[in-house]
Amino acid sequence: MDTPHAHPAGTDLASVARLLADGTRASFCVALLDGRAWTATELARHAGVAASTATEHLNALVRGNLLAEERQGRHRYVRLAGPHVAELIEGLAAMAPGRASPPRSLSAAGRRKALAHARTCYDHLAGAVAVAITDTMTERGLLDWEHGLRLTGDGEAWLGRLGVTVPAGTRRPSVRSCLDWTERRSHLAGAVGAAMCRHAFDAGWITRIGTTRAVAVTAAGRQALRDHLGLPAELLSRK
Amino acid sequence: MDTPHAHPAGTDLASVARLLADGTRASFCVALLDGRAWTATELARHAGVAASTATEHLNALVRGNLLAEERQGRHRYVRLAGPHVAELIEGLAAMAPGRASPPRSLSAAGRRKALAHARTCYDHLAGAVAVAITDTMTERGLLDWEHGLRLTGDGEAWLGRLGVTVPAGTRRPSVRSCLDWTERRSHLAGAVGAAMCRHAFDAGWITRIGTTRAVAVTAAGRQALRDHLGLPAELLSRK
DNA sequence: TCGATGCTTCGGCGCCTGCCGAAACATCGG
DNA sequence: CCGATGTTTCGGCAGGCGCCGAAGCATCGA
Numbered sequence: 001m002d003t004p005h006a007h008p009a010g011t012d013l014a015s016v017a018r019l020l021a022d023g024t025r026a027s028f029c030v031a032l033l034d035g036r037a038w039t040a041t042e043l044a045r046h047a048g049v050a051a052s053t054a055t056e057h058l059n060a061l062v063r064g065n066l067l068a069e070e071r072q073g074r075h076r077y078v079r080l081a082g083p084h085v086a087e088l089i090e091g092l093a094a095m096a097p098g099r100a101s102p103p104r105s106l107s108a109a110g111r112r113k114a115l116a117h118a119r120t121c122y123d124h125l126a127g128a129v130a131v132a133i134t135d136t137m138t139e140r141g142l143l144d145w146e147h148g149l150r151l152t153g154d155g156e157a158w159l160g161r162l163g164v165t166v167p168a169g170t171r172r173p174s175v176r177s178c179l180d181w182t183e184r185r186s187h188l189a190g191a192v193g194a195a196m197c198r199h200a201f202d203a204g205w206i207t208r209i210g211t212t213r214a215v216a217v218t219a220a221g222r223q224a225l226r227d228h229l230g231l232p233a234e235l236l237s238r239k
Numbered sequence: 240m241d242t243p244h245a246h247p248a249g250t251d252l253a254s255v256a257r258l259l260a261d262g263t264r265a266s267f268c269v270a271l272l273d274g275r276a277w278t279a280t281e282l283a284r285h286a287g288v289a290a291s292t293a294t295e296h297l298n299a300l301v302r303g304n305l306l307a308e309e310r311q312g313r314h315r316y317v318r319l320a321g322p323h324v325a326e327l328i329e330g331l332a333a334m335a336p337g338r339a340s341p342p343r344s345l346s347a348a349g350r351r352k353a354l355a356h357a358r359t360c361y362d363h364l365a366g367a368v369a370v371a372i373t374d375t376m377t378e379r380g381l382l383d384w385e386h387g388l389r390l391t392g393d394g395e396a397w398l399g400r401l402g403v404t405v406p407a408g409t410r411r412p413s414v415r416s417c418l419d420w421t422e423r424r425s426h427l428a429g430a431v432g433a434a435m436c437r438h439a440f441d442a443g444w445i446t447r448i449g450t451t452r453a454v455a456v457t458a459a460g461r462q463a464l465r466d467h468l469g470l471p472a473e474l475l476s477r478k
Numbered sequence: 479t480c481g482a483t484g485c486t487t488c489g490g491c492g493c494c495t496g497c498c499g500a501a502a503c504a505t506c507g508g
Numbered sequence: 509c510c511g512a513t514g515t516t517t518c519g520g521c522a523g524g525c526g527c528c529g530a531a532g533c534a535t536c537g538a
Contacts, residue, residue, distance in 0.1 A: 012335035013328065014265035021260035022496075026253035041514060050498055055516055057496090065334065074505040074514045088334065089252065091327050095304065096251035150389045261526075280484065289528055294486055296526090313484045313535040479538100486533075494525085503516070508509100 019064045020092065024049055025057045029066065029080070029089050034213040035122045037070065037077040086122035087176075087189070114214035118206065121213075124193030125200070129217060134177075134188045136229045143175070143188070151175050151192060159192070162228060163203075166195045258303045259331065263288055264296045268305065268319070268328050273452040274361045276309065276316040325361030326415075326428070353453035357445065360452075363432030364439070368456060373416075373427045375468045382414070382427070390414050390431060398431070401467060402442070405434045 020026050027047040032038060038046075044054035058078055061067040066085050070077045080086050118129040125133070137143045142155035151159075151174060159166065166174060176190030188196070200206045205221030208214070217225070225231045259265050266286040271277060277285075283293035297317055300306040305324050309316045319325050357368040364372070376382045381394035390398075390413060398405065405413060415429030427435070439445045444460030447453070456464070464470045 011262050011265070013269060013332045014260055014262045016331050016334050017256050017259035017265065020256035021253055023250050023253045024496080026250070026256065030252060039514080049496090051515065052499080052517080053497060059516095076515070084330075084334070088327075088330050091323075091330065092255050093252045095255050095323070095327065144389075150383075263526080278484080288526090290485065291487080291529080292527060298486095315485065481536105481538095483536075484534085487531085489528105489530095491527085492525105493527100494523105496523090497521085498519105500519095501517085503514105505514080506512085508511095 016064060016066075019061055019066055020089070022057070024053070025061060028054075028057060028061065028078075029085075030093070032067070032078070032080050033086055033089060033122055034120050035080070035086070037079040040076045040078070043078070080122065083122060090121060114209055114216075118215045118217060119213040120197065120208075120215060121187075121189070124187075124189045124197045125206075125215070126187055130187035132231060133225070133229065136231060137188070140229070149175050149177050158228070159196075162196075162199065164192075164195050164199045166191050255303060255305075258300055258305055259328070261296070263292070264300060267293075267296060267300065267317075268324075269332070271306070271317065271319050272325055272328060272361055273359050274319070274325070276318040279315045279317070282317070319361065322361060322428075329360060353448055353455075357454045357456060358452040359436065359447075359454060360426075360428070363426075363428045363436045364445075364454070365426055369426035371470060372464070372468065375470060376427070379468070388414050388416050397467070398435075401435075401438065403431075403434050403438045405430050 020029060024047045028043050031043060031046055040054050040058055041051060043058070044051045047054070049057075058067065058069070058076070062069050062078065065081055067078045068081045070079075080089075116127055118125065118127040120126065121130075124130070134143070137155065140154075140158075141152055142158050144150050144152050174191045175188065176193070177188065187193075200221065203220070203224070204218055205224050206215045206217055209216050259268060263286045267282050270282060270285055279293050279297055280290060282297070283290045286293070288296075297306065297308070297315070301308050301317065304320055306317045307320045309318075319328075355366055357364065357366040359365065360369075363369070373382070376394065379393075379397075380391055381397050383389050383391050413430045414427065415432070416427065426432075439460065442459070442463070443457055444463050445454045445456055448455050
């Protein structure tokens with residue numbers, strides 16, 4: 001070897017980072033942030049590359065343990081390998097250059113606006129709505145940031161009144177903050193964030209817009225958030 | 240452009256990841272995980288590249304806001320841009336291929352062993368010792384993982400008896416868990432972790448081994464950890 | 479003022495890797 | 509069994525990027 005001590009710990013770090021360093025692979029991962037499984041062809045079309053190219057990228061991502069795959073007949077379904085991957089990707093994206101490049105088309109502008117308003121982030125809620133919810137929960141003493149983020153007793157009771165049940169006994173932290181890449185503020189993640197998001201879907205408070213990550217708050221959802229958190233309607237209705 | 244909708248959100252994610260996707264740049268960042276400022280030449284020699292090459296890499300890393308720089312005379316000092324960068328890098332490294340490549344030389348083996356035992360991770364303590372401290376603090380009810388990680392009342396009192404003072408009023412979470420890339424377990428980070436590490440240096444409980452990230456626990460340190468945490472001596476002495 | 483040292487700029491070289499299309503293979507629905 | 513559709517393999521091409529050395533600039537110490 002010609003280098004003194006060939007990057008002792010640098011190489012393995014680089015090998016992981018390299019997986020996300022390509023625009024197409026990154027585009028796959030961002031798409032998969034919705035927490036659902038996509039087929040290889042869907043991802044290829046989404047990123048605008050040939051199917052053969054997508055195959056090679058997926059091989060790399062699966063091999064690198066960023067994605068998990070599942071074969072069903074002639075379809076190859078892939079999804080993020082776990083919440084830690086989603087958090088890593090969000091953390092990386094939050095560090096991106098501050099200047100959000102202006103959208104180039106009207107439909108892109110609308111899409112961006114919908115995403116900024118409310119969207120899923122792996123398995124919990126993100127966007128302006130999620131940040132507002134998190135802020136209000138903090139103001140009302142449901143969340144405590146004093147010594148690390150935690151759910152207060154009031155918070156537990158409040159969740160119970162909402163009908164949200166959090167699966168217990170897992171190693172996953174029950175509350176966690178996740179940096180929002182549109183708002184640049186924290187929103188609620190972790191097991192509680194996921195349970196709240198799931199419950200909001202089940203109760204019909206939010207619905208997916210088409211097949212994207214963007215979600216819309218329904219009339220019932222606005223009502224529920226006003227009743228339980230006192231959130232003003234104008235914050236929740238998209239113009 | 241020849242692609243349908245040129246990676247809307249993928250590009251900025253990729254541009255950040257690309258910075259860490261090169262072995263040499265990654266090697267710089269891993270070196271800087273010790274939290275100190277290095278000169279360009281030091282990093283170049285460390286990674287085994289020409290000074291001109293290092294300059295270009297540093298330009299990229301500073302431009303991408305991963306590193307902060309400070310000019311002093313003819314020296315260019317760089318350091319990580321903040322704790323969030325250190326956490327990102329550790330998170331990425333923790334995802335690296337499980338098989339730790341066996342060290343190729345005796346000195347490398349010794350170095351690796353020292354690092355695995357106790358080292359600094361940006362501004363707090365990592366390695367087997369740090370994991371043991373964190374575990375014991377949990378067992379003794381000083382830390383509570385129930386609803387997100389937090390310091391208990393007992394924990395605060397315990398810190399006070401140790402003489403550790405934590406700067407208050409910052410936005411930085413006071414306790415945080417950081418995934419250890421040698422132990423694959425969590426250790427204590429955040430403002431409290433940093434304050435404890437700083438206090439341990441000041442009190443002479445630990446000292447740096449040469450100019451590396453590895454640290455040694457002194458006799459006084461073993462005594463202190465036994466008195467305050469009941470940690471067995473054999474855990475703290477390197478063989 | 480003058481050498482030594484640290485850093486930067488600039489060409490130029492070579493490899494790595496992402497891309498495609500064509501062809502083969504696998505699966506599904508009849 | 510057969511066409512349609514999803515996926516994979518394989519060449520081959522082209523651009524990007526990391527590397528170096530030489531030369532130039534800035535700063536330090538004397």
